[in-house]
Amino acid sequence: MLHIKTIEGQMQAQDQKFTIIASRFNDFIVDRLIGGAVDYLLRHGATRENITLIRVPGAFEMPLVAQKVARSGKADAIVCVGAVIRGATPHFDYVCSEATKGIAHVSMDTGVPIGFGLLTTDTLEQSIERAGSKGGNKGVEAASAVLETLRVLQQI
Ligand SMILES: Nc1c(NC[C@H](O)[C@H](O)[C@H](O)CO)[nH]c(=O)[nH]c1=O
Numbered sequence: 001m002l003h004i005k006t007i008e009g010q011m012q013a014q015d016q017k018f019t020i021i022a023s024r025f026n027d028f029i030v031d032r033l034i035g036g037a038v039d040y041l042l043r044h045g046a047t048r049e050n051i052t053l054i055r056v057p058g059a060f061e062m063p064l065v066a067q068k069v070a071r072s073g074k075a076d077a078i079v080c081v082g083a084v085i086r087g088a089t090p091h092f093d094y095v096c097s098e099a100t101k102g103i104a105h106v107s108m109d110t111g112v113p114i115g116f117g118l119l120t121t122d123t124l125e126q127s128i129e130r131a132g133s134k135g136g137n138k139g140v141e142a143a144s145a146v147l148e149t150l151r152v153l154q155q156i
Pocket residue numbers: 023025026057058059060061082083084085086095
């Protein structure tokens with residue numbers, strides 16, 4: 001106990017509106033991330049009526065859609081989930097870089113917290129491990145982080 005004013009986010013999703021933006025690329029992985037994020041939010045008090053899912057083709061399309069959602073005022077928080085798996089060309093680097101920078105920019109520009117649930121892995125196995133097996137679930141991680149951040153922002 002530091003005996004100083006401390007702001008921490010409570011993991012309570014009641015009365016908050018969430019939008020999950022999920023890419024279709026590698027959807028057999030992304031579906032697990034969606035499930036993890038939805039389950040986490042419901043288990044922490046969110047209602048199904050307050051969770052909206054938007055599907056986009058790939059990670060590259062996420063920032064633009066996130067920007068429209070954030071500016072619409074229809075979401076208190078956004079969770080982006082996707083799986084970018086390295087192929088044989090540098091394409092992976094560009095997709096990951098632009099998606100990451102774009103998502104971060106939207107959050108900073110709009111003030112809406114965005115959970116970063118994008119898997120960026122070298123192998124399919126690494127993605128599988130992080131989509132609900134021994135490496136956890138990146139969708140759960142992103143939902144947890146955005147809920148805590150939302151509650152912190154509301155106290156500042
Ligand atoms: N290879 C992956 C992609 N590539 C697609 C891009 O995200 C984008 O949809 C396309 O370039 C058209 O604009 N996307 C992923 O989400 N995951 C991948 O592994």
